Amino acid sequence: MFYREAGQFKTTYLADQQIFPITQDRIGVLLILAVAFVAVPMLFNEYWIKAILIPFLIFSLAALGLNILTGYAGQLSLGSAAFMAVGAFASYNFMLRVDGMPILIAFVCGGLSAAVVGIAFGLPSLRIKGFYLAVATLAAQFFIVWALTKFGWFSNYSSSGVITAQEMQIFGYKFVTAESKYLLVLSIVVLLALAAKNMVRSSIGRAWMAVRDMDVAAEVIGIRIMHTKLLAFAVSSFYCGVAGALYAYAYIGTVEPEGFNLDLSFKILFMIIIGGVGSIVGAFLGAAFIVLLPIALDVMVQEWLHGIFPPSISSNLQLVVFGGLIIFFLIVEPHGLARLWQIGKQKLRLWPFPH
Amino acid sequence: MSGRKIGEVILDLQNISLRFGGVKALTNISFDVREHEVRAIIGPNGAGKSSMLNVINGVYHPQEGRINFRGEERRKMEPHMAAMQGIARTFQNIALFKGMTVLDNVMTGRITKMKANFLEQAIRIGRAGREEVEHRKKVEEVIDFLEIQHIRKTPVGRLPYGLQKRVELARALAAEPSMLLLDEPMAGMNVEEKQDMCRFILDVNDQFGTTIVLIEHDMGVVMDISDRVVVLDYGKKIGDGTPDEVRNNQEVIAAYLGVAH
Ligand SMILES: Nc1ncnc2c1ncn2[C@@H]1O[C@H](COP(=O)(O)OP(=O)(O)OP(=O)(O)O)[C@@H](O)[C@H]1O
Ligand SMILES: [Mg+2]
Numbered sequence: 001m002f003y004r005e006a007g008q009f010k011t012t013y014l015a016d017q018q019i020f021p022i023t024q025d026r027i028g029v030l031l032i033l034a035v036a037f038v039a040v041p042m043l044f045n046e047y048w049i050k051a052i053l054i055p056f057l058i059f060s061l062a063a064l065g066l067n068i069l070t071g072y073a074g075q076l077s078l079g080s081a082a083f084m085a086v087g088a089f090a091s092y093n094f095m096l097r098v099d100g101m102p103i104l105i106a107f108v109c110g111g112l113s114a115a116v117v118g119i120a121f122g123l124p125s126l127r128i129k130g131f132y133l134a135v136a137t138l139a140a141q142f143f144i145v146w147a148l149t150k151f152g153w154f155s156n157y158s159s160s161g162v163i164t165a166q167e168m169q170i171f172g173y174k175f176v177t178a179e180s181k182y183l184l185v186l187s188i189v190v191l192l193a194l195a196a197k198n199m200v201r202s203s204i205g206r207a208w209m210a211v212r213d214m215d216v217a218a219e220v221i222g223i224r225i226m227h228t229k230l231l232a233f234a235v236s237s238f239y240c241g242v243a244g245a246l247y248a249y250a251y252i253g254t255v256e257p258e259g260f261n262l263d264l265s266f267k268i269l270f271m272i273i274i275g276g277v278g279s280i281v282g283a284f285l286g287a288a289f290i291v292l293l294p295i296a297l298d299v300m301v302q303e304w305l306h307g308i309f310p311p312s313i314s315s316n317l318q319l320v321v322f323g324g325l326i327i328f329f330l331i332v333e334p335h336g337l338a339r340l341w342q343i344g345k346q347k348l349r350l351w352p353f354p355h
Numbered sequence: 356m357s358g359r360k361i362g363e364v365i366l367d368l369q370n371i372s373l374r375f376g377g378v379k380a381l382t383n384i385s386f387d388v389r390e391h392e393v394r395a396i397i398g399p400n401g402a403g404k405s406s407m408l409n410v411i412n413g414v415y416h417p418q419e420g421r422i423n424f425r426g427e428e429r430r431k432m433e434p435h436m437a438a439m440q441g442i443a444r445t446f447q448n449i450a451l452f453k454g455m456t457v458l459d460n461v462m463t464g465r466i467t468k469m470k471a472n473f474l475e476q477a478i479r480i481g482r483a484g485r486e487e488v489e490h491r492k493k494v495e496e497v498i499d500f501l502e503i504q505h506i507r508k509t510p511v512g513r514l515p516y517g518l519q520k521r522v523e524l525a526r527a528l529a530a531e532p533s534m535l536l537l538d539e540p541m542a543g544m545n546v547e548e549k550q551d552m553c554r555f556i557l558d559v560n561d562q563f564g565t566t567i568v569l570i571e572h573d574m575g576v577v578m579d580i581s582d583r584v585v586v587l588d589y590g591k592k593i594g595d596g597t598p599d600e601v602r603n604n605q606e607v608i609a610a611y612l613g614v615a616h
Contacts, residue, residue, distance in 0.1 A: 012488075203462075204473060206466065207466060213451075220443075
């Protein structure tokens with residue numbers, strides 16, 4: 001099996017504009033989907049699915065959301081976790097207060113609520129950029145978590161704002177087992193990832209990138225800057241909001257506003273820096289990396305370094321390794337793992353001939 | 356010049372004044388542009404040439420003066436509105452979208468013509484896919500026209516300066532503008548690149564009838580390709596007419612040509 005474009009001449013623009021123009025890529029994606037939908041539930045035990053794969057998918061979705069805003073539209077945000085919180089709490093309230101609310105619609109409503117809040121906090125982006133915008137989104141982060149804690153209505157007056165996600169049920173089928181939850185999350189994430197891929201290869205994606213790269217020129221071409229930026233905030237927050245709802249409903253079940261704190265926002269930001277800013281695959285690679293790294297380090301410390309370091313050191317080691325990697329990627333490979341992945345493919349395209 | 360016919364006045368600027376704080380960038384300037392002509396704006400550095408283009412397509416809003424475009428008195432107008440009305444431009448300092456390929460840059464030029472809504476694009480149904488193909492065809496025509504087929508899929512950041520200028524022209528042309536504003540399209544080019552660029556500009560003017568407003572420092576080029584020239588100095592208009600008239604204008608010679616030659 002060679003990874004080649006050779007012989008695959010595109011005779012129509014339609015063929016050149018397919019979602020995955022290279023045949024091997026198409027096969028690769030189908031293979032990954034087959035593995036994810038069929039093999040994974042059979043091969044992995046419950047612990048892996050529950051504690052690693054589900055959060056991986058949910059974080060991928062959040063990272064995808066942030067990457068649309070930061071990577072494609074160029075608007076730095078430190079409020080991703082807060083938008084997740086809005087999604088989780090809004091879905092909870094729709095389920096709670098609307099009789100017979102289907103769970104999927106509740107997720108969509110959660111995402112839409114996050115989108116509305118995202119637009120509100122995106123308004124400063126019309127005036128300020130870069131670092132200053134990051135500070136404005138930081139305000140969103142603190143304000144939203146504060147508001148969800150302060151006003152009991154959001155958590156139906158439970159103590160300290162904790163909510164317990166209702167049971168997920170679609171057409172009478174109850175999502176109780178880890179596998180069923182995994183498949184539900186996977187389906188949602190795959191659909192939203194495809195939609196994101198479609199957006200970034202259409203005119204809206206080009207408008208986002210144009211605003212990111214050169215806003216004056218974008219405006220002169222006829223792009224409405226305000227509309228474009230706010231749409232990026234809305235879509236990004238929608239993705240984060242759905243991720244937040246899944247986080248509550250399919251992952252931990254019981255959440256409090258504090259669970260969506262600044263640390264989590266930073267974690268999502270690190271995912272896109274490590275995975276690749278402005279790349280859909282990058283969101284997945286970055287999420288995988290950040291979900292798996294602590295586990296790998298834990299194992300390493302316990303197996304190999306046992307006795308040399310006390311076990312408590314592993315969490316600190318995590319921070320050190322994170323910090324080092326962030327610096328590495330920022331300086332050496334700003335396009336992250338996605339770029340390395342691409343270089344790998346490029347090499348493979350030429351393999352076995354070095355040039 | 357070939358058989359193209361210069362038409363009526365389509366852009367008329369009356370008594371335009373533009374200030375930035377205490378700096379008077381433009382003072383009481385009036386001039387007009389006729390349909391299908393090549394209109395040059397010349398003048399020494401800081402004369403207000405770029406500011407003039409920025410006024411025309413709505414990037415700057417003059418404090419005084421009136422602008423009439425295609426018979427309509429223009430109120431305060433944002434740049435994207437100018438784009439909708441068929442005014443496209445290139446910049447003095449290349450303003451391409453660095454992270455995108457040549458093809459995507461040029462496709463972006465057609466954004467005002469693409470109508471598929473957000474949901475259609477996200478799901479790729481209805482108009483969205485069809486439009487991508489249709490507009491790609493038009494974009495490929497522009498790419499062929501400017502002879503940049505070979506770099507179609509290259510990120511623009513990696514291209515040499517001369518080619519970037521050409522891609523910027525391609526992006527502007529993709530909008531099929533009726534008026535094209537070019538801010539020093541040949542600056543920093545070697546002789547051969549300049550000749551190519553001249554040929555492209557004249558071809559655009561000739562084949563598509565596009566009205567061209569051009570800022571250029573190279574007097575040889577200006578005299579060769581423009582129908583009429585307006586001369587600015589310190590934000591004031593000091594000359595206006597055919598290349599020959601301007602060349603023989605004493606004030607212009609003193610202010611500009613005298614220094615340049
Ligand atoms: N955005 C701005 N803010 C403040 N001053 C400006 C701005 N744009 C232009 N100016 C000033 O207006 C005057 C005219 O500038 P402009 O760029 O129009 O000149 P130009 O004729 O294009 O010069 P060059 O040949 O150097 O490009 C200059 O004094 C410039 O400093
Ligand atoms: Mg200038």
